[in-house]
Each structure stands twice: as structure tokens, then as C-alpha cells.
């Protein structure tokens with residue numbers, strides 16, 4: 001770190017209270033680069049599908065490139081899945097279900113899950129580096145958030161494997177059979193664990209399709225599963241694009257579909273599914289409400305975590321900020337100051353706060369929606385940071401003067417762009433918060449516990465955080481209302497989605 005001279009300024013607010021001193025970073029110092037080594041990661045030139053416990057070539061012999069979005073360099077070639085590959089994987093999963101997994105004692109199933117969890121912990125650094133390389137997220141997030149949560153999910157569900165009778169007292173729980181699982185690119189390994197761990201704990205076998213842009217950590221998980229000696233076919237991975245996803249979700253041999261992704265694709269899946277057991281975890285446009293009595297400095301950190309975490313590629317991101325009018329200017333001033341300190345760049349640098357946008361397509365989508373925001377009259381503000389010359393990057397940004405009718409107040413931008421609106425009364429905050437086709441998550445910032453309980457009770461959102469944001473726990477059910485989908489993942493409710501409870 002060079003030249004570490006900083007200055008603090010203390011001010012007295014309107015009500016006579018001394019405000020928290022502000023760190024004035026100015027241009028006096030900067031961080032030196034601290035890149036994480038990639039030596040720990042071994043990437044093959046080419047990957048097949050993982051079917052029946054083996055890596056196999058795609059039926060039609062086609063492969064596609066997966067790239068590092070921060071450098072635009074190709075990392076590996078990955079099998080392009082088609083209907084034939086999906087058929088093969090579903091067949092392998094069915095065989096494994098009948099021959100190994102369903103007849104196995106729940107206690108033994110649990111042992112396999114514990115083994116996988118421990119191996120994930122042992123390989124955590126390799127998983128974290130590979131996740132940042134293939135997906136663009138900062139290493140401090142993949143290392144400190146994604147991978148620990150992945151291990152937690154396997155540990156948590158390993159514990160449930162032989163206790164399902166206690167989860168639903170007085171009733172009998174039976175596995176559904178073969179689960180088809182389709183996951184997005186924003187939390188590749190974490191979403192794989194959210195899907196695979198409960199399915200296996202409940203006695204199902206799986207066929208999982210990762211997103212086209214982020215298959216590598218899921219393929220590394222397949223290698224780990226092979227090493228863990230899981231019976232062949234219990235977990236199958238078919239890589240590919242929407243074609244493979246559609247083949248899987250409409251397959252007649254599937255007993256359960258679990259999907260995380262866009263509302264548009266979720267609707268298509270619902271129409272084509274051949275099973276009634278479906279869970280859809282779709283988009284969101286979460287309100288993050290700041291009342292005037294909130295601790296504002298903490299609330300501003302909450303805003304940063306809510307919208308700039310993982311470049312804003314978060315279905316439950318707090319992308320609509322609702323600030324009480326009396327503190328709007330102060331919050332915006334603090335936010336403006338804070339975003340200038342966010343370090344944007346190399347995802348593998350341990351100091352990076354905001355990494356690369358996952359793909360060129362997503363970067364263009366963000367730009368398109370930002371243009372709509374400007375054209376419709378909202379005021380655009382952005383960080384002044386320098387961006388790397390190569391790769392897909394977007395500066396942390398926010399809009400003020402946003403109206404409820406603006407596109408950026410209604411559509412999921414899925415990038416580091418916040419829409420700020422105001423309210424005067426708690427009732428107005430709730431009305432505005434619920435004025436969306438989504439209902440996945442929400443945040444409330446206030447000093448008053450009673451206000452938290454009153455507000456969250458009035459909100460139509462699956463998860464509501466109070467004086468925090470984007471906190472996840474495998475024991476806590478996650479899922480949405482309205483166009484954010486249905487069904488829950490995590491907790492006892494998540495287990496129920498993989499069982500026939502009679």
C-alpha cells in the first residue's frame with residue numbers, strides 16, 4: 001500500500017448530533033495489486049459431459065469455448081449438449097436411482113454428503129479461484145461467500161438425510177425419483193449445491209445443466225464426486241446452452257424440475273414440463289427501504305452490499321432503493337462518496353470489490369437498460385474509477401429522480417446499477433415496495449423493531465432482511481412470490497420440494 005495518509009472530518013448534523021467522521025481518501029493513496037495465484041487450478045483443454053460416473057464425449061461431437069470475462073481469453077472447450085446427451089443422462093440417473101440410491105440406507109446417503117462437504121472444504125481455494133476465473137466475481141466473494149456456503153449446504157443436508165421422518169412428523173416422506181436441475185451463471189457452484197445437496201439427501205438422483213458461460217466449477221465438482229466414489233449416475237452433468245436446458249426440462253423421464261434463472265425461461269419451463277413437481281426461482285427487483293431513523297452509515301454499507309455484491313448479478317439484489325424523503329440527500333451524498341472507493345477490476349485481485357460482468361451479452365443488456373433510464377429522464381451517476389482495457393466491466397452506478405413507471409424501476413438490470421426513489425410515510429414505502437411484478441426479497445433499515453415487524457408483514461417478498469442484506473443460510477428457506485417463482489430452497493421447506501410427503 002503506498003502513501004497511507006488519510007483524513008477524517010467530523011460534522012454536527014441538523015439535530016445537533018455529531019455525525020460519524022467521514023474518511024476522506026482523496027487521491028493520497030491506493031492499493032498495490034494483490035493477485036491470487038492461478039497455479040492451484042488445473043483446467044483441462046476439453047471437457048465431456050459427466051454421465052454415469054464418467055466423463056463422456058458429446059453425442060454430436062460438438063464443443064464450445066468458455067472464456068474468462070475479465071480477460072476474454074478462452075479457458076477450455078466444453079461439451080455442447082443435445083437431446084441425445086440428455087436422454088443418456090436421464091437414463092443413467094434412473095438406473096442409479098433404482099439400483100443404488102433409493103435402496104441405500106439414509107444414513108449411508110448422509111455419509112456420502114458429508115464426504116463431499118469435507119472434500120469441498122479441502123479444495124476450497126481451487127474452487128474459489130476457478131469460480132472467479134470462469135465467472136468474473138471477485139476472489140474475496142468466491143473465497144469468503146460462495147465456497148463456504150457450498151460446503152455448508154452439503155453439511156446441512158447431510159445432517160437431514162437420515163432424519164427426514166422428523167422433518168415431517170406423523171407423515172411419510174418418499175423421494176420423487178430423478179430431478180432435472182438447471183442453474184444460472186451468477187452463483188454457479190453455489191446454485192449447484194442448492195440443487196444437488198437437498199435432492200441427494202432426500203434420496204433422488206440428478207441431471208444438472210450449468211449455464212453456458214460458467215460450467216467449470218460444476219465440472220470440477222463432478223471430478224470431486226467421482227473421487228468421493230458416489231455410485232455412478234447419482235449425479236450427472238450435461239453442459240450446453242438453452243437447447244440442452246429445454247431438452248432436460250421437457251424430458252418425460254424427469255420426476256422433478258428445479259430451475260433458477262430468468263422469469264422468461266421459467267415460464268417456458270412451466271409450459272413444457274411433464275411433471276407437476278416444479279420449483280422456479282426467478283428474477284427480482286427488490287426494494288431496500290431506508291427509514292429516516294435508520295443508522296445511515298450502516299445503511300449505506302447495506303446499499304453497497306445489496307446492489308454491488310457480485311456486480312449486481314444477484315436475483316435478490318436490492319436494486320430499488322426507497323429512501324425516506326427527509327434523509328434522501330444525506331444518503332445520496334454518502335453513497336456518492338462510498339462508490340468512489342469501490343475498487344473495480346481484476347477479479348483475482350484480493351482487493352477487488354467489483355469484478356467483471358459475466359458476459360458481453362449481459363454487459364450490453366446493462367448498457368441498454370441504463371440508456372432507457374437516461375432516455376426516460378432519470379439522472380445517472382457513476383463511479384469515476386478506471387476500468388481495465390480488456391474484459392467486460394461496468395462502473396458501480398446509480399440513478400436518482402427515478403419514477404415508479406421508469407423501465408429501470410420495473411425491469412431487472414442484473415448489473416451494478418441502482419434505482420433510487422423516495423417516500424414520505426411508511427404506508428407509501430410499502431405501496432411502492434410492492435409495486436412490482438416480482439416478490440423475491442426486500443430490505444428494511446430502521447432503528448425501531450416494531451417498524452421492522454409492521455413493514456415486513458405488509459411486504460410481498462419471500463425473504464426480508466432487517467438492517468442487513470444478502471445474507472444466506474442453508475437452514476433458511478429462500479424463494480419468491482409472483483413472477484419471482486414458487487417453491488422454496490433451503491430449510492425444511494426446501495426438503496419438501498424433493499419429497500412426496502404422505
Ligand code: NDP
Pocket residue numbers: 182183184185186209210211212213240241242243244245246247249260261262263265266268269281282283284314315362365412413414
Ligand atoms: P436464463 O434464464 O436464460 O438462464 C438460466 C439457465 O437456463 C441457464 O442454464 C440457461 O442456459 C438455461 N436456459 C436457457 N434457455 C432455456 C430453455 N429454453 N429451457 C431451459 N433452460 C434454458 O438467463 P440468462 O442467462 O439468459 O440471463 C437473462 C436475464 O435473466 C439476466 O439479465 C437476468 O435479468 C435474469 N437472470 C436471473 C437469474 C436469477 O437468479 N434470478 C439468473 C440469471 C439470469 P444457458 O446459460 O446455457 O443459455
